[in-house]
Amino acid sequence: MTARSAARARLGLLALLLVTNCVAQAEVGVRELPGQSGDGPVTVFYPTDAPAQTKVLGPFTLQVAWGAAPTRGNGRLVVLSHGSGGSPWVYADFAIQLAQAGFVVALPEHQGDNWHDHALVGPRSWERRPLEVSRAIDVVGADPRFAPLLKLDRVGMWGMSAGGHTALVLAGGRWSPAALRDHCEAHIADDFPTCVGTSLELHGNWADGLKKAGALFVIRRKLDDTRWYGHTDPRIAAIVAEVPLAVDFDLASLAHPVVPLGLVRNGKDAWLKPAYHVDQVLKACASCTLVVDAPNAGHGSLMSPQPPDLHGPEVRLLADPPDFDRAQVPQAHARITQYFVQYLLPKS
Structure with missing residues (x-):
């Protein structure tokens, strides 16, 4: 057994224990904080003693204590970076599981690349996103309700798709x-x-030839910037990149990540094919951990609750493949949660 597979086996065992125990965990509160520097709002999930109530948010129905006072959890913050065009609510089940494990969880809305604003989708958003994650840490750390409950010297960070790009x-x-x-x-x-x-x-x-030619004409005009972009934050101590967009990276820069880096691979991802994206990162990074390997999962299979209004190409690219079992979703979330427990919490 390789070191990577042994680490996966340990995480898997711990995750199964965690997902079994989460049922008895504390209630979860949710509130929105205003962003900094023109950023969108930061949605925060956190432990609370208040009882959960039904909260309807458009097509999503959550059982949370909206606006309740936070209680002390494990003292650690995890920031989640949504995919392109995303919202906090398609990651609510994951955020709730993290909060039940004691984490405060912050989801910044990325400007120009979210559910109601697509003006900056692509590289213009990718430049902003890591800075928005850093500012989200600032926002939560400056809030008088959360500041006394947190130590920000070991923050976790997770991102999916374009958020996975942010994570890398x-x-x-x-x-x-x-x-x-x-x-x-x-x-x-x-x-x-x-x-x-x-x-x-x-x-x-x-028509495919015309579509490809037209796409390349636009790509060559828009993607002529040869500069390299990067940003790190010394407060972040562990990262998980789920189905990350990765083809535009200098893979040598990911050979030795600055913090422990976990990866999530969905084997039937038709949007960001593993062979071009996450698999290349795994090849380049000997120290990375494959936290979740879901061979039958599509690009959006681990989103939960799933977006209800998919249409057109989104159905093929985001909907579950026919042989994907959604019972794997909370297990995958538990493995990622345990990864953050392993790297962010003091060893007993």
């Missing part, structure tokens, strides 16, 4: 828009959703 940056990776351009020029047919998103879809007919 905060782990010490550097990326370039031109590297994405080069990838798309080489792999436009095989990795079309990475390069185009949901705006176009290939159907194996005569």
Whole structure:
């Protein structure tokens, strides 16, 4: 057994114990804090003594204590970075599980790349996102309700998809828009959703050539920036990148992450194909831990609750593959939670 597989086995055993015990954990409160420097709001999940009530948020229904006073948990903060076009609520089950384990959990809304604003989707958002994570730490740390309950010297950070890109940056990776351009020029047919998103879809007919040519024309005009971008935060002590967008990274910069880096791999991800993204990070990073390997999961399979209003290409790219068992979702969340317990909490 390799060191990586042994670590996965230990995490798996601990995670199964954790998911069994979470049922008896404390209630979870939720509140929104205003962001800094023009950022969107920061949604915070946290332990509380107040009883849960039904809270309806658009199409989502949660059992939480909205606006309740926080109680002391384990003293650690975990920041979650949503995927492109995302909202806090598709990660609510994961955030609740983290809060039940004692963490305060902050979800910043990334400006220009969220459920109601798509103005900055892509590299313009990717430049901002790591800084928005740092400012979210500042926001929670400055709030008089949470500041006395937290020590911010060992913060956890998790991100999914574009949020996974953010996670890789905060782990010490550097990326370039031109590297994405080069990838798309080489792999436009095989990795079309990475390069185009949901705006176009290939159907194996005569129009595909025009779509690829048009996409490359736009990509070459927009992705001509050859600079490398990066940002780290000394307060962050452990990171998990779930199905990260990774083709625009200098993989050598991820060979030795600045903090422990865990990865989540969804084997049937049709949006960010593992062979081009997470698998390349795993090859480059000998010290990384594969925290979750879900061979039958699609790109969005670990989101919970799932977005209810998928349409068009989003259905194929985000909906569960037919053979995916959603009983794996809380188990995956438990493994990630245990990863943060392992690296953020003092050893007893």
